[in-house]
Amino acid sequence: MQSAVHDDDSVIQIQRVSTRFGEHVVHDAIEFDVRRAEIFALVGGSGSGKSTLLREMILLRRPDSGSIRVLGVDLQTAGDEETLALRRRWGVMFQKGGLFGALTVIENIGLALREHTELEDGLIDEIAASKLALTGLAPEVGSQYPSELSGGMMKRASLARALALDPELLFLDEPTAGLDPDSAGGVDELVRRLRDLFGLTIVMITHDLDLLWQVADRVAVLAQGKVQGIGSMSELAHMDHPAIRQFFDGPRARAAQEAQRPDAQTDSGNRRTPSKPK
Numbered sequence: 708m709q710s711a712v713h714d715d716d717s718v719i720q721i722q723r724v725s726t727r728f729g730e731h732v733v734h735d736a737i738e739f740d741v742r743r744a745e746i747f748a749l750v751g752g753s754g755s756g757k758s759t760l761l762r763e764m765i766l767l768r769r770p771d772s773g774s775i776r777v778l779g780v781d782l783q784t785a786g787d788e789e790t791l792a793l794r795r796r797w798g799v800m801f802q803k804g805g806l807f808g809a810l811t812v813i814e815n816i817g818l819a820l821r822e823h824t825e826l827e828d829g830l831i832d833e834i835a836a837s838k839l840a841l842t843g844l845a846p847e848v849g850s851q852y853p854s855e856l857s858g859g860m861m862k863r864a865s866l867a868r869a870l871a872l873d874p875e876l877l878f879l880d881e882p883t884a885g886l887d888p889d890s891a892g893g894v895d896e897l898v899r900r901l902r903d904l905f906g907l908t909i910v911m912i913t914h915d916l917d918l919l920w921q922v923a924d925r926v927a928v929l930a931q932g933k934v935q936g937i938g939s940m941s942e943l944a945h946m947d948h949p950a951i952r953q954f955f956d957g958p959r960a961r962a963a964q965e966a967q968r969p970d971a972q973t974d975s976g977n978r979r980t981p982s983k984p985k
């Protein structure tokens with residue numbers, strides 16, 4: 708049977724994906740596509756199923772029904788060899804960073820290269836160092852251990868690790884969570900630069916309205932098991948669904964939106980909405 712025809716430009720196709728934990732329906736026939744070289748964001752309240760969907764896109768769990776195609780491969784029917792090849796084509800930055808505490812930063816970045824390639828150690832270190840530089844970290848950071856890094860450095864180091872195999876597709880779970888406004892602003896720029904330089908397709912989960920306004924091409928709002936709205940931030944800003952309104956009508960949302968006005972752009976140093984007061 709022939710499946711539905713999709714835009715050639717889509718890198719991820721999610722069709723009628725449903726996920727339950729016992730009686731709890733987390734995804735109820737979710738559908739959307741992610742296009743090549745776009746920065747795509749998944750948003751939604753806590754518990755709306757964002758991380759679970761991400762895990763399904765990277766083969767860490769299977770939906771109960773529906774289909775997910777990534778880079779042209781149907782995840783449900785792919786064999787071991789195909790999924791191994793696929794894993795080399797994407798990079799993932801997990802919410803908690805996920806670096807191994809017993810390894811230095813440079814060793815962490817080189818890990819995937821050791822696993823997936825036959826490259827010599829010297830070359831692996833060189834590639835790892837270049838990824839470190841790409842994310843804006845100083846060379847000395849390479850010999851540090853994760854416990855010695857600040858939150859912002861940790862995010863950059865995990866991003867460097869996600870880039871080790873030159874992926875076509877990058878998944879980021881909360882790339883700016885827990886960062887101070889300056890570090891978070893650096894991550895915005897970095898994400899955009901990666902897409903512009905390498906044509907990477909980026910899928911990110913985030914609550915960060917500044918990040919969304921600054922870099923997301925399209926945003927999907929998850930609520931009640933469905934995608935309640937999808938589009939650019941300015942398109943979403945005009946939609947009526949309560950889950951979407953909730954996103955735009957809080958005080959932080961208004962501040963981030965305000966910062967979009969052309970006359971507010973120059974004040975980029977203080978642009979970012981302050982995160983939760985400590």
Ligand SMILES: Nc1ncnc2c1ncn2[C@@H]1O[C@H](COP(=O)(O)OP(=O)(O)O)[C@@H](O)[C@H]1O
Nearest residue numbers: 728731733751752753754755756757758759760
């Ligand atoms: N392994 C699991 N077992 C049972 N329930 C889970 C499991 N993982 C997630 N859930 C539940 O599924 C819902 C969605 O979780 P999650 O995808 O982590 O949400 P989000 O990332 O949007 O905050 C939550 O109600 C969560 O408690």
Ligand SMILES: [Mg+2]
Nearest residue numbers: 757758759912
């Ligand atoms: Mg989550």
